[in-house]
Amino acid sequence: MITKIAWKNIWFKPLNTALSIILLTASVAIITLLILLEEQFEKKFSDNIDGIDVVLGAQGSPLQLILSSVYQVDAPTGNIDYTEAKKWMKHPFVQSAIPLAFGDNYRGFRIVGTTPEYLTKYGAEVKDGKVFGKDFEVVVGSSIAQKMGMKVGDKFFGSHGDAEEGEVHDSHAYIVTGIASPTGKVVDNLILCNIESVWAMHDHEHEEGAGAEEHDHDHEAVADAHSHEDNDHEETAVVSEEGKEITAVLVKFRSKMGIVTWPRIIAQNTKMQAASPAIEVNRLFSLFGIGLDALRYLAIGIMIISGISIFIALYNTLKERKYEFALLRVNGASRLQLLSLVLIESLLLCVTGFVFGTIVGRVSLVFISGSSEDEFKMSFNPFQFVWEKEGYLFLLTIFVGILAAVIPAVKAYSLNISKTLANA
């Protein structure tokens, strides 16, 4: 009954109530969104670097190398010579090394030349059909298959580079031989083939000849020759791969020693770089962290304001409601019942605000997920509940509610009914 009165009371002043609830909703929504984003973002980022100790690639920004070759979001730093890379892939420290060659895309989804090991690394299995074997055979990631409705046996043409609108390689069609199982990792949004397919696709293009590209390649060839002077033997042994390039190599070491020593060895001996995803991702997070902290302070600020708004609303109405309270006392209500009436009113506002905030936060995550899916092939799950952190948030909201109600509630508790009614 007290709760019912409290409920009716808060809706008796709809504007005050709306203001308090909107403020609470805003702050809870922002914090919920932050909690979910942080949790899922970190999880997605760390899931994808599982089992990758360093990435070997062309010199440039190490962060860019990691983003492009591990998360498939940025442009690659450049290409590296396959023969040269291969030498390092056989280094005694190395446990496994997966080469990656970027070439084309299909409707914005990257086509990546690699080995079947790449699938295993991300825990993906070939659900339908079989893994790619011959040139131009591809395995399609689960999300792509779902979105584009691709089946085993489908054929398609890739477009050059990253851009969806790139020049179409219409001389060779890719053929889908397998669909990968869903993993929740980058592989879901990739089309995988063997490295030779990427080479073949582009060799063919080169025969048709573009002057500028020819020039580029000459230049690289000179550079390569220079750095390979003492590797003649190996180069001749794999003639077919001579002058061929790949984009990056994902390396896992036998022991953690490699993580420390390799980047230096690579930097001293080659024109390549070895970047550690763990270090780069940490760097990225600490950059994000400033922004996230700012948002968090903003949300806490709004929550304090909503607490003040509840306080003012309760305190202002207390003046006109003191007769109401006196009357409740006359009718047999105890001091504690009045105290709890005020507290419950505040808590109802807070709980309502929290519920709305949780919903609004998740709805905004759906929108964010939609745009991040388009841009970065990264989606977020709005239905995940981070019980611990959201539990703390709930307690914080309740605490704000109690704090805002304390003074009005005590005033109601200590109301002198005789004086109140006599002065009427």
Place this chain on the structure above:
Amino acid sequence: MIQTKNIHFSYGKGSDFRFPDIAAVSGESLLITGGSGKGKTTLLHLLGGLQRPKSGEVIIEDTNIATLSEKKLDHFRGKNIGLVLQQSYFVASLNVLENVVLASWLATGKHATDKAKHLLEQLDLKDHLYKLPSQLSIGQQQRVSIARALINEPRLLLADEPTSSLDDENAFKVADMLAHLAKQFGTALVIVTHDQRLKDRFPNQISLS
């Protein structure tokens, strides 16, 4: 019934009130008159347990309410004392019926909805059950507060200037209703007022001076 013995009250220096002993049995009405500053409202608050006397006894049925604990007094007041004030106050967000039912819930923990409806009908408020109190006229509000005061069939019904803000017609209507209902429920009725119009209506009178 109600009985007082030697009650004395003080708001502090220079404002001492010594009240004559009063008594009213069930079903009987008592009018207490007196000019401003004579302690009419103070006496009513003492009788209703809203104030405690400095000394003396206020005995309702067999209970001396002057010595009850705060919590027990709240409970006793809700159950045994009905109060009608000069100006009517309500829980503004609840409708007329809910306000009356609330009084029964606060005192007994039960929702006496049917009884409240019946009582409000008797007080000519049948058409206003689901309106908010603020939508009623002053006279109608006064009748709602009478219904609320009587919902728990109290042993004592106290009325503080129940008619002073009403016109003649409504004043007599309210006075009649109070007297009639007090008889019906077997309640002792004590009215404090300076309203001359009521002096002819109630033969039992005490004047404070």
